[in-house]
Amino acid sequence: MLGGIDVYRWFYLENHLKFLETIPSGFKGLGVSYDLPRKQITPDQLAHQLEEVRPDIILATGWTPLQREPYFRVINQYCNRYNAFHVFWSFEDPLHTETWGMYYAETGKPDYVFTHSFDSASIYQQIGIPSSYMPFACNPDIHRTLPAQPRYQSDIALVANLKTACHTFRIASLETLLKPLINRGYDVAIWGQGWRENRSALPFHVPDDMIRGPIPYDQVPYVYASSKIILGVQNSPDLLTRRTFECLGSGGFLLTNDTKGVRRHFQSGIHLMTSRNPSETISMVDKFLREGSFRKQIASAAQREAHRNHTYSTRVSAMTQAIQPYVSAKKQKKRVSLFTPRLKQEVRPRLNFTGSNNQGMLGQYLRVGRSHQSVQHAYLWFDVQEDLLRSWRIASAKLKMFLVSPAAGHPTIKCYAIRSPWNKKSLQNGSPPKRSTQPIAKTQIRSSFSKEYPYKDNWYTFNITHVVREWLTGTQKNYGLCLGLSDANFGFLQFTSTRWNGRNKYVLGRVYYRRYLPRLEIIYENQTPIQLNSWSAFKE
Known part of the structure; x- marks a missing residue:
């Protein structure tokens, strides 16, 4: 024990x-x-x-x-x-x-x-x-008080890597903490990878003389020991980076963003200092560059807290x-039960093919539009008939499709409920099924197309909650969904199918490429605990 x-x-x-x-x-x-x-x-x-x-x-x-x-x-x-x-x-x-x-x-x-x-x-x-x-x-064997090293000394230091796809909050954090100090010409040393190559991704200039380059992991605590103030860039309002704990465990004086993630574990003025805007950053830096004893008092309190509660x-x-x-x-x-008021299930299509007025295609893409004088539609069927789920209320059901190449315009793509049986062979024989007269959902193709991870602009969502409810209650037979374009003269769009291999011109091989396959995302409202071994959140 x-x-x-x-x-x-x-x-x-x-x-x-x-x-x-x-x-x-x-x-x-x-x-x-x-x-x-x-x-x-x-x-x-x-x-x-x-x-x-x-x-x-x-x-x-x-x-x-x-x-x-x-x-x-x-x-x-x-x-x-x-x-x-x-x-x-x-x-x-x-x-x-x-x-x-x-x-x-x-x-x-x-x-x-x-x-x-x-x-x-x-x-x-x-x-x-x-x-x-x-x-x-932090690991107190590594993140502890160490002697200052002349090669790492500076008034202010930042230890962080910079990538091309720098997310919004991290940029905002840098604009609050780093940008005002650069503009005022403070003694700042920036350690980490990617700063020379990727600084053009930032909305402000980073001078060459501030960039010190990559640093081995075991040398980072010496930066914390050799700098008067450490800037603690955060990635999100609700979490703390690993370097936050490691800096405090090393006895560094940390100036970071004022976020709920920081406030959850540490107190500003006792364990570290927080800044809400660039002017506060300037004020804090000026104050604590002068008040060395107060700075050391806060750093010591932070180290005790980190070594006591955050190892x-x-x-x-x-x-x-x-x-x-x-x-x-x-x-x-x-058996173990889990209660959560909402349950999410992702269902991938059991069948998904491209069909036209004369043939069906089994490639790795689902095509929608006009190609080679034929009008093409995407056909998908999802198996959602589960007895376990019929007693739960469907809060929402959304079809999510991932576009793999940019469109030449902004056509409206329409989603129809299929009203008659179909299969791969019937599509290959040029016999498409019947569909609803009116679309059950539609969305317009955007001008933006993401060529870099996480490709958020390439997702298209169709709210089909009412149709899935009908399927599960038996009001309507589930024959699946059909996607088509409103403008038959447009050309065609290409979405992933379940046969996609995870590679194309714009989306390079990602091990998690299955996350970009088509899916039906259903949110159930649940009033009773579920048996963990009876629930499958991901269904092929």
Whole structure:
């Protein structure tokens, strides 16, 4: 027993250095048995290693090469064979929940999800996976008081990477914290990757002499020790970056954004300082560059707080306590219930083909419009007839289609309910089914088309709630949906089908490409707990 909770043997599915120097310290600090995958391990080798060490819990984090479907299959087979427990600690929410988070939930099939985003736990619960908040932490063996190093000294330092696809809040954070200091000519040192190559993506100029370049992970605490003020850029209002905890654990004085994520764990003026706008940033910097003793007092209080409540030992202990009832129930093959007021299910089409007035096509794209003198429509059929769901009220049902190439104009695409049977052979024979006289939903193609991740502008959504309700109540027979264009002279649009291989001119090979396949997304209002083993949030 560990503090009144069971002690399990863990297997941490990671071999990336930046994770190995942090999370395993939590197991070591608590004296918990754990294993790591061997270097350059293959799925078959992973299966052998799991058989050798026989862990009770498998923990995965991040977005690294081991988080791929071949490894997921090995984990799922092992967990099913030995009733072991699979935990995913998601570090990519909320920015990548719809892509990476849901990809992991669907293919990895974790038993429990921890997320560093406070508001994202409910998203996983909504797909029937128990979930709770678990922020980053620090490793006191690394993030501790160190001597200042002359090569890292500056009045103000920022440790952060800069990518081309810099999201809105991160840019706003930089505009609040960094931009005003650049404009006033303060002594600022910027450490991290991508600043010279990608600074044109920012709405302000970053001078060459401030960019110091990449820095090894084990050298970052020396920057915190050698700079008077550390700028803490945040990625979202509801979470804290890993560097926030690591800076405070290292005894750095942190100036960061005033967000609910910061306020959830730390107090401005006691553990760190927060800024709401550029003028406050200037005021704070001027004040604390002068008041060295006050600056050190705050940094010391922050370090004590981080080492007391925000280490990986405290996180592993909290995780163990949260999952213990679920782990025990799985080992004893007991049923576990989860209550969430809303449940989301994603249904991929069982049938999806392009049909025209003379033939059907089975390619990896669904075409809608005119091509080679024939008018083409997309036909999709979804299997939504489940007895388990008929007693629940449908709050919403939306057809989501992903456009894979830009349109030449702005036609309106219409969605019809199909009114007669059809199949692949009937489309190939040039015999399309009957459809509703009027469209059940429609949307106009936008001028914008995303050529960079996350491709948000390429999604088109059709609200078909009333039709899906009719299908489930039996008011109307479910023969599927048909998509067509209002302008028969337009040309054609190309959407993904379930046969898409994840590659084209604009969307390069992503391991989570299945997240861009067509789907019917249904939200059910639920009044009773569900049995976890009876619910499937992802249905082919």
